[in-house]
Amino acid sequence: MKMVTNQTLVTHLLKMSLKHSELEVEEQRPIPEPGPNEVLIQMHSVGICGSDVHYWQRGRIGDFVVKKPMVLGHEAAGRVVKVGSEVKHLKEGDRVAVEPGVPREMDEFFKSGNYNLSPTIFFCATPPDDGNLCRYYKHSANFCYKLPDNVTYEEGALIEPLSVGIHACRRAGVTLGSSILICGAGPIGLVCLLVGQAMGASQVVMTDLSPDRLAMGKELGADHCLTVKREDGPEELARRVEGLLGAQPHVTIECTGVESSVQTAIYSTRPGGVVVLVGLGAPMTTVPLLSAAVREVDIRGVFRYRNTWPMAISMLASKKVNVAPLVTHRFPLEQAVQAFETTRQGLGVKVMLKCDKTDQNP
Secondary structure, eight states: OOOOEEEEEEEEEGGGOSSOEEEEEEEEOOOOOOOTTEEEEEEEEEEOOHHHHHHHHHSEETTEEOOSOEEOOOEEEEEEEEEOTTOOSOOTTOEEEEOOEEOSSOOHHHHTTOGGGOTTOEETTBTTBOOOOBSEEEEEGGGEEEOOTTSOHHHHHTHHHHHHHHHHHHHHTOOTTOEEEEEOOSHHHHHHHHHHHHTTOSEEEEEESOHHHHHHHHHTTOSEEEEOOTTOOHHHHHHHHHHHHSSOOSEEEEOSOOHHHHHHHHHHSOTTOEEEEOSOOOSSOOOOHHHHHHTTOEEEEOOSOSSOHHHHHHHHHTTSSOOGGGEEEEEEGGGHHHHHHHHHTTOSSEEEEEOOTTOOOO
């Protein structure tokens, strides 16, 4: 196939340093040809995730290290422009949301339905796998989901972070009447709020250092918002949370990864309750483990998500969940570096890149 314009956003290490990365827009790449079980997508909307910025700034997240130029982006939706010979459920013109994690093999995790835990899984924009922040992108058709007419491309792209909220609330056992503490009012904390409410939570408290982010949480329906100061002690914060709710929460969803916040999460949660760790922080973290043990507080991890796209699409199509207010900034793909800088500075909530030159609408 001849070379055609397929702009992509690429991050690579500057002089192989793990601390400083370059970000650039490539002008020319071949449009990929879909395999028998793949579809070619003209990308429309791609959200910028904190992990994208982390790879740009640090060149690594944990054991995932950027060693060669890598296309960023994994919160995505677009339009199918070509289908592989074996694809039956999608056709040209279908609007789809992309689930970025695709199992490479039918291992024990795949068989048990826990495919997100497969150590060999392909995942967009996780080294060494390229992401989908580009004009055209091919992907496994089984992990592309048709969008209803009343769900926009941007909402389709936001299914990815929404899925983190769904998986976190499932892992936490959120149900009718649950009281929830959410530590961190960034994009992931906010989607956990939306999902928790949809699943029947009776009260939700959100904490954050930023009054502006908490204001968004209040706008989206949080019952209580608690502004945290860096000098606040975890046990004191736990008492303040209990005072707001009238009792300790059944569930705490920790979305920051900050050590003191994890400590607050454990101290806050009622005996027999659940703490879910969504935020990723330091590899080694000091926590009050004895407090959790003697009160039978379960501490559960979250790694991405699994089997969430159908539920997320239903939530959006039914209008039970509204993610549209999360998008505060939009940039054309040509201004991707400016868009990433906006995210790095913590401006707004969700920055969306528009990849279709002919359609910059939501």
